[in-house]
Amino acid sequence: MNENELRVFIDVVIDYFREITGDPVEMGVPHVQEGRATLLDHTGLIGISGAKRGGVMVTAETETLRDLATIIVGDGGLDDEEIVDMVGELTNTIAGNVRRHFGTSFMISVPIIMQGRPDDLRLRLKPPVFVVPIDWRTHRMYLSIGLEDSGVS
Amino acid sequence: MMVVDDSVIMRRAIQRYVAPLGIDVVAMAKDGAEAVVLFERFLPDLVTLDVTMPRMDGLRALQEILKIKAQTRVLIITALADPATGIQALKLGARGFLNKPFTEEELLSEVQAVLAADDLSDE
Numbered sequence: 001m002n003e004n005e006l007r008v009f010i011d012v013v014i015d016y017f018r019e020i021t022g023d024p025v026e027m028g029v030p031h032v033q034e035g036r037a038t039l040l041d042h043t044g045l046i047g048i049s050g051a052k053r054g055g056v057m058v059t060a061e062t063e064t065l066r067d068l069a070t071i072i073v074g075d076g077g078l079d080d081e082e083i084v085d086m087v088g089e090l091t092n093t094i095a096g097n098v099r100r101h102f103g104t105s106f107m108i109s110v111p112i113i114m115q116g117r118p119d120d121l122r123l124r125l126k127p128p129v130f131v132v133p134i135d136w137r138t139h140r141m142y143l144s145i146g147l148e149d150s151g152v153s
Numbered sequence: 154m155m156v157v158d159d160s161v162i163m164r165r166a167i168q169r170y171v172a173p174l175g176i177d178v179v180a181m182a183k184d185g186a187e188a189v190v191l192f193e194r195f196l197p198d199l200v201t202l203d204v205t206m207p208r209m210d211g212l213r214a215l216q217e218i219l220k221i222k223a224q225t226r227v228l229i230i231t232a233l234a235d236p237a238t239g240i241q242a243l244k245l246g247a248r249g250f251l252n253k254p255f256t257e258e259e260l261l262s263e264v265q266a267v268l269a270a271d272d273l274s275d276e
Binding site: 015016019020069072073074081082085086088089092093094095096097098099100102103104106108109110111 | 159160161162163165166169205206207231232233234235237238252253254255256
């Protein structure tokens with residue numbers, strides 16, 4: 001994945017938070033993951049196939065997802081299922097929106113939602129995995145992208 | 154109206170956003186297969202339909218729904234932001250297309266446009 005492609009993901013995240021929350025979001029300096037991935041309370045993973053192969057992942061704390069989901073559904077309380085669902089929908093929207101740049105050959109799976117530290121993450125995210133911190137309000141999340149060209153157009 | 158999305162947050166958001174229009178949400182489905190079953194039972198006039206879902210995706214569900222009731226107004230609501238997906242959905246018979254993320258105002262505008270277009274075609 002090159003710098004321009006990474007920029008596409010960053011721009012999509014910025015647009016998402018502007019549209020949903022009206023707040024600016026601050027994207028941290030991207031770095032290549034070394035060692036084990038940083039995983040927070042809840043993680044959404046989208047598998048990518050087609051012209052690219054690998055995965056896109058967002059990991060966030062429960063309180064981050066609660067605040068974001070409350071903006072979307074309003075004050076009325078959220079159950080655990082809805083809070084967990086939020087990370088899947090966020091990851092799905094980011095992965096789907098980058099198709100504006102990558103086109104229909106960038107095929108996305110339905111979200112896989114994880115808690116804790118699954119063993120097969122490395123199999124899904126193709127190295128090098130780029131990690132981008134996302135700072136929104138007082139919350140920090142991480143976007144991870146691990147994609148390789150598949151040779152399929 | 155029926156809301157179809159694999160995200161419970163999005164189902165709840167859409168139901169909340171259309172409330173000011175006085176639209177009654179009679180069913181909600183979490184995938185295309187469930188949507189077709191519930192559609193046959195309730196026969197809603199308007200369906201909002203996600204695309205990327207487990208079991209049966211939204212474009213396949215769109216075709217099944219229109220086979221059951223061809224005049225159904227279907228608004229596709231998806232994160233897939235490439236123009237080709239929108240064009241395909243419209244060719245398959247969707248009346249409108251809205252990308253996620255969206256605001257309440259954007260959803261209301263699209264729903265009203267889909268309903269208004271249908272009113273004109275009925276005249």
